[in-house]
Amino acid sequence: MKSLISSSITVRLGRLQSILVYGSLALLLFLLCARVWNFGITHTDDARWAMPGYFLGIDPIADWAISQGRIWAYLSGTLILWTLQMQGSVAGELVRLGSFVLFFIVFFRYFALLCDRRFSLIAATFFLSFFMLKWDGSLLTTYPLLSWLAGGALILALELSARFVSRGSRWALALAMTLFGFSLVNNEGITVLFMFLFFVHTIALNHAVDESTFAIAKLHLRRRSAVLLLLFFVVAATYAAIYLAWFLSHPSIYDGHKLGGFKLLNFLKTLTHFSTSGSALHDLISPYSVPFADAIAMTGERKEYFLTRNLQRSLHDPSSLLVCIVTIFLMWNLLKNVSGKSSALIKQATASSFASSVSSSASTWAKSRWSLQKRMYFGLLIGLSVAILPIIPVALTSKYQTWVMESQIQAYSHTIFSHFGWSCVFAFVMLVLFEKLAARTVLRNFLLGVVALFSGLIASQAFTANDDMAADMRNESGRWYILQKLLEVNQQSLKSDYVWVPRFASGSWYSSVDRDYWTQYAKKRYGDKTVIGADGPDLVAQSKNYVVSDYIFDRHGKRFVAIAASLNTSNASSEDNQTVSIFIEGGVARHRADYFLLYKDRNDHEVHQSLNSLDPNTGNAEWGTLDLNNVEPTSIQLYRLDRKRRQVRLCGLVQLRGAAYSIQSGATTNLVINDRQALKSGWSAVELNGIWSDQSKAYLHLNTFTKQAHAWQVKMQLNNLAGQIDDIPEQTLIVRSKDRILGRWTFERMQNQSHIEFNLPVDAFDANGDFELELEVTPLVSQMKPSGNRDQRNLGVFLKGIELIPTTEAKTSK
Numbered sequence: 001m002k003s004l005i006s007s008s009i010t011v012r013l014g015r016l017q018s019i020l021v022y023g024s025l026a027l028l029l030f031l032l033c034a035r036v037w038n039f040g041i042t043h044t045d046d047a048r049w050a051m052p053g054y055f056l057g058i059d060p061i062a063d064w065a066i067s068q069g070r071i072w073a074y075l076s077g078t079l080i081l082w083t084l085q086m087q088g089s090v091a092g093e094l095v096r097l098g099s100f101v102l103f104f105i106v107f108f109r110y111f112a113l114l115c116d117r118r119f120s121l122i123a124a125t126f127f128l129s130f131f132m133l134k135w136d137g138s139l140l141t142t143y144p145l146l147s148w149l150a151g152g153a154l155i156l157a158l159e160l161s162a163r164f165v166s167r168g169s170r171w172a173l174a175l176a177m178t179l180f181g182f183s184l185v186n187n188e189g190i191t192v193l194f195m196f197l198f199f200v201h202t203i204a205l206n207h208a209v210d211e212s213t214f215a216i217a218k219l220h221l222r223r224r225s226a227v228l229l230l231l232f233f234v235v236a237a238t239y240a241a242i243y244l245a246w247f248l249s250h251p252s253i254y255d256g257h258k259l260g261g262f263k264l265l266n267f268l269k270t271l272t273h274f275s276t277s278g279s280a281l282h283d284l285i286s287p288y289s290v291p292f293a294d295a296i297a298m299t300g301e302r303k304e305y306f307l308t309r310n311l312q313r314s315l316h317d318p319s320s321l322l323v324c325i326v327t328i329f330l331m332w333n334l335l336k337n338v339s340g341k342s343s344a345l346i347k348q349a350t351a352s353s354f355a356s357s358v359s360s361s362a363s364t365w366a367k368s369r370w371s372l373q374k375r376m377y378f379g380l381l382i383g384l385s386v387a388i389l390p391i392i393p394v395a396l397t398s399k400y401q402t403w404v405m406e407s408q409i410q411a412y413s414h415t416i417f418s419h420f421g422w423s424c425v426f427a428f429v430m431l432v433l434f435e436k437l438a439a440r441t442v443l444r445n446f447l448l449g450v451v452a453l454f455s456g457l458i459a460s461q462a463f464t465a466n467d468d469m470a471a472d473m474r475n476e477s478g479r480w481y482i483l484q485k486l487l488e489v490n491q492q493s494l495k496s497d498y499v500w501v502p503r504f505a506s507g508s509w510y511s512s513v514d515r516d517y518w519t520q521y522a523k524k525r526y527g528d529k530t531v532i533g534a535d536g537p538d539l540v541a542q543s544k545n546y547v548v549s550d551y552i553f554d555r556h557g558k559r560f561v562a563i564a565a566s567l568n569t570s571n572a573s574s575e576d577n578q579t580v581s582i583f584i585e586g587g588v589a590r591h592r593a594d595y596f597l598l599y600k601d602r603n604d605h606e607v608h609q610s611l612n613s614l615d616p617n618t619g620n621a622e623w624g625t626l627d628l629n630n631v632e633p634t635s636i637q638l639y640r641l642d643r644k645r646r647q648v649r650l651c652g653l654v655q656l657r658g659a660a661y662s663i664q665s666g667a668t669t670n671l672v673i674n675d676r677q678a679l680k681s682g683w684s685a686v687e688l689n690g691i692w693s694d695q696s697k698a699y700l701h702l703n704t705f706t707k708q709a710h711a712w713q714v715k716m717q718l719n720n721l722a723g724q725i726d727d728i729p730e731q732t733l734i735v736r737s738k739d740r741i742l743g744r745w746t747f748e749r750m751q752n753q754s755h756i757e758f759n760l761p762v763d764a765f766d767a768n769g770d771f772e773l774e775l776e777v778t779p780l781v782s783q784m785k786p787s788g789n790r791d792q793r794n795l796g797v798f799l800k801g802i803e804l805i806p807t808t809e810a811k812t813s814k
Contacts, residue, residue, distance in 0.1 A: 021121060021333060024326045028128035029104065031323065031463070033097050035133070035470050036141055040477030041087065043142035047513050050084040050480070051521045069252035071243055072185040076146050083144035088481060099148035100140060106155040107420055113159070114365055115379040116372060122334050123383075123427035127419060129327040129459035130280040133466045135290045135473060135510055136411035138278075143413055147190055151417075154183040154194045158201050165205040165224045166364045168212070177231050184239045189390035189414060191243075195236050196385055202228050204378055208368040256399045263401075270395040270404045274412040275387055278419030280462035283307055288410060288465075292472075295505035295534070296550070296654060305469055307461040314464040324460035331452040335434050376428060383424030390414045471555035476507050478560055482551045483518060486564060487528050489581055489623045490547060494566050497530060498546040502654055504534035535687040548634075550651040551583070556642060557594060559585035561650055563638050578633045580626045580653075581617075588616045588624035595650075599628065600635040607631075658686045660717075660801035665706060673802070678702055680772070684793060690719070693796035697776045702802070704769035710806040712760045714742075719798035720754060721781040722747040728781055733797060736774040737764040759807065775799075 041047050049060060061077035064070065086092030104124075112120035133140075139147055160176035163169050183194050206225035215226035276282040289304040314320035365375060394400050394412055403409040430451070437444035479501075486499055506512035518532035551562035562583035584591045588611075597609035614624035628636070637652030658674025673679065674686045682698025683691050704712070722731045735742045735758060743758035765771045777796030 017333065021330065024330050025121070025124055025128065027326060028125075028323065029101065031319070032128060032131060033101065035466060037097065038088065038093055038481075039141055039470075040474065040480055041084075041142075042135075042473060042477045042511055043137050044510065044512055046080075046084060046142050046144075047511055047517070049081055050087050051517070051524050065246075066250045067252070068254040068257070069247040069250045071246035072187070072191075075185045076187075079145040079149065080143055088484070096144040099145050099152075103148040103152045103155075106152050110155050110158065111379055111382075111424060114382075115376045118334055119376060119379060119424075119427050119431060121330075122430060123423045125327065125330045125334065125455075126426045127423035129323070129330075129455060130423075130462060131416075131419060131466075132278055132280050132283055132288070132462055133469045133473075134277065134288070134411035134415065135469070135508060136409050136415075137413045137510060138411065138416050139413055140416055141473075141477075147186055147414065147417060150183040150186045150190065150194070153179040154197065157183065158198065161198075161202065161228055162205055162209060162364045165210045165212075165228060168224060173228070173231070176228075177235055180232070181235045181239065184236070187390070187414065189393045190417070191239075192393065193385060193389040196389060197382065198232055198236075199229075200378075200381065200385075202232055204370075208370040208375075209364055256394075256397055258398050259396055261398070262396075266401045266405055267395050270401050271388070271391055273404050273410045274394060274400070274415055275391045275418040276422065277410040278415045279422060280307060280458050280465075282410075283462070283465070284458065286410070289408070290508060292507045293505075295502050295507060303472055305465045307458070307465055310461040310464040310468075311457065314460040317464060320460040320463045320467075323463045324456040327459040328452045328456035331455045332448065335430060335448055335451065376431065379424060380428045383421045383428065385421065387418045387421030387425060390417050467555070471553055474553040474560075475503065475551075476511055478551075478553060479504050479518075480521070482560065482562060483522065483532065484526070485560075485562065485583055485622065486532075486547075486549055487522060487526055487530065488620060489564065489583070489617070490530060491528070492617060492620060492623075493625065494547050494564065494581065496545055496547040496566055498533065499530055499564075500533050500546060500548045501550070502534060503550055503552075503651075504532070535685070548653050548655075550653065552651040554640065554650055556640065556648070557591065559591070561585065561595065561638060563636065563651055563653060565633060565636070565653055567633055567653075578628045578631045578636070580628060580636055582611065582614055582624050582626065582638065583622055584624075585622060587621045588614055589621065592624065595638060595640045597626070597628075598637050598639055598647075600632045601630045602632060603630075604632075659690045659799045661702065662801070662803045663704060664803065664805045665704070665710075669705065673700070673702070673799070682775075684795070690798050690800040692793065692798050693775060693777060694780070694793050696778060696780060696796070697774055698796065700773045700775070700802075702771060702773070704765065704771070704804060706769050709762050709765060711762050713805040713807055714758055714760055715803040715805070716756050716758075716799070717801040718754050718756065719800065720747045720777075721795060728779060731781070731796070732778050734776040736776070737761075737771060740764075742773075760804075 041050055061074055061081065064077050065073035083092060083095050086095065104127075108120045108124045108127075111123060137143075157176045157179035160172040160179070164173040164176060180194075180198055184191050186194070202225060205228070206222055207220070210222040210225045212223040212225075215221050215223045221229070273282075273286075277286075277288070283305070284307050287304060287306045289302045292301055292303050294301065310320075315324070368375070370378070391412065391414065394414075400412065434444060434448065437447065482501070483504075486501065490496060490499060501518075504518055515535065518534065519530075522528045522530055522532050545566045547564055547566050549562060549564035551560060553559075554561050560583070564581045564583070565578060580597070582588065582592075582595075584595065592611040592614045595611050597607075597611065599607055599609065601607055609626070609628065611624075611626070614626055617623045617625060634653050634655040638650045639647050640650060642648050658672045661671040661673050661678075663669040663671070673691070678701055679686075679691060680699035680701050682693050682695035684694040685691075704710070716735075718733070720731050720733075722729065730746055730748045733745045733747070733756070735744075735756075737760060740761075742760065743756065745754070745756050747754055760771060775797065780794035780796050782794050
């Protein structure tokens with residue numbers, strides 16, 4: 001009786017333990033998916049494909065397949081385009097993340113069948129705990145459905161092939177080969193991997209599972225395995241022939257297909273970074289950073305995510321601390337009783353739904369001629385293949401070697417795929433290590449504590465770094481979401497023909513879009529003809545009421561907030577009242593107490609404005625309107641208080657500043673160049689921090705605000721487009737005053753930000769201190785072709801600032 005009770009308790013404890021383990025993994029998987037739920041668009045390719053009609057009548061799928069010689073683009077492109085058309089909807093997110101979750105399940109399920117569940121669970125723990133998000137493009141956040149469906153199809157094909165070999169099921173064979181053929185229609189690196197995996201899986205089935213008679217005795221090849229191997233070669237060779245025929249008949253113009261001059265160091269460094277940077281262990285050794293341009297401040301920076309700087313903060317954050325505890329629990333629980341035999345966890349939970357659902361497949365390998373140890377070594381081979389093979393073709397190309405060696409890019413779209421493989425390798429290493437230490441209890445328990453604690457701390461720091469990265473990325477990937485919200489409020493209340501959102505300018509190059517992209521997107525996606533600008537309103541829009549808006553992802557509140565107002569530069573100085581629209585994701589009434597406004601009145605006094613009186617707009621609960629009196633409109637900023645009651649600026653209205661103009665004469669005079677009195681002719685519209693010249697000769701009319709005649713030194717800050725187009729490697733600038741050449745400069749590739757200096761003689765000025773400069777630029781550059789940019793302007797130089805410094809040769813004006 002006691003033994004029965006003891007056995008019953010043991011079974012129940014085993015089931016509870018199994019529930020806790022699976023529940024913990026489900027929690028980590030949920031947190032990963034929740035972080036990127038409704039993440040938006042993170043890649044330029046997705047941005048273009050997400051806009052209906054972006055390619056002006058060209059079929060983007062056919063164009064991709066033909067221009068790059070990739071026949072698989074017809075299938076993959078269709079899946080990507082279909083998913084992107086549901087961008088921002090619940091169905092779209094379920095499809096995008098659901099395909100990843102399904103692959104996650106079938107991938108680690110395969111290792112549970114092949115090796116044992118302990119191996120699979122440890123590998124899954126490593127994957128979820130050490131996963132690192134990346135700006136550099138990832139199958140988790142971009143190219144939806146590209147490889148997850150194909151990967152799932154391959155795993156199912158492997159399981160069905162095992163069923164055929166063990167039982168002779170013909171339907172299993174037919175379905176296995178169909179799924180295998182489908183999985184090959186994919187990225188070249190993934191295709192090579194899938195071919196290799198099916199081949200070695202077939203060889204393993206022949207030696208471990210197949211009980212049929214020998215077909216070729218000398219090769220120890222059995223009949224069913226021979227059939228499977230023959231069909232493998234037929235399917236693989238057929239796809240390879242079709243792929244090569246298409247590639248040869250449609251030569252690729254894609255620079256990612258150009259092999260680099262083989263340099264072992266470049267190849268190994270590219271392979272290492274691209275295959276391992278999906279793990280926190282990589283970032284622990286090589287901290288991750290990414291270049292980013294602030295569209296408001298017009299400054300560049302490298303956003304850095306150092307894991308070791310997050311320890312204290314991660315242990316004070318409830319979510320990060322939870323991840324730490326869960327990871328420690330999983331590592332301790334899964335490694336504490338390693339003995340080299342089937343784990344107690346498997347034996348105690350055989351009645352579970354998971355076990356019963358896979359028991360028939362599991363028995364295929366459990367009853368095989370291979371021991372558990374041999375199956376684990378085969379699992380190691382599979383893991384290493386998944387980790388490395390998809391990256392080898394990429395690492396051989398000059399494009400991606402340049403990414404790593406010169407641009408410091410560390411990740412690739414399929415880096416997350418490699419992380420699956422490395423997680424299996426880590427699981428193998430841990431199991432072998434603790435099996436070797438099975439007889440040395442003290443050392444084993446000490447090491448177990450170290451591994452569990454280290455894993456928990458790394459997991460919590462990775463979680464915090466991922467949160468920071470996701471919040472930074474959302475400011476850019478959320479542009480499509482904010483655009484939708486701005487169009488709604490503009491139609492309801494603002495009613496302007498022009499909406500200026502400076503933060504819509506591309507901060508990173510990963511999701512950069514063309515100058516008129518947002519206007520075209522609004523028209524194609526929503527049928528809205530409002531002009532949406534990131535650079536600033538043109539002269540026509542500036543003469544009317546235009547909307548200026550800013551937004552940000554509030555990482556403390558985990559929501560987007562935005563501010564918008566209708567301005568008119570022609571009468572802004574005479575207006576005392578300003579209507580401001582505030583957007584708070586989740587509802588104005590629900591969250592308005594968390595935020596407040598700071599602005600300056602016309603007397604330059606700072607005013608604190610509560611949002612308690614902010615009521616939701618009729619029919620749109622996420623927007624509210626405030627009427628402010630005696631206010632300087634472009635000083636209005638949206639703030640919140642953090643946990644320590646400190647004021648944190650979120651976003652605010654900005655003004656068109658144009659180019660900076662500084663006069664160093666006694667006291668420094670700081671002005672801006674942004675009106676047509678200064679910009680005579682040859683200039684495009686004023687932008688946030690400068691102006692492009694758009695004619696071969698552009699004229700500036702400026703004043704020194706002194707009647708004392710001086711010769712002045714002029715320092716000019718410019719951007720140019722030299723080398724941005726392949727057939728225009730350089731641009732030449734000539735500066736004149738009164739037909740006198742003051743200087744000539746030639747800008748070459750990689751010299752796109754320049755500082756030039758020249759002297760203005762005394763006779764360049766009139767009696768009032770006025771002077772005129774002529775800037776002649778040759779050639780003008782159109783970015784529309786061949787780069788695909790839709791900006792139709794022919795551009796010269798981008799004037800960012802001018803500084804005047806008096807020289808020693810001064811004389812009194814007559």
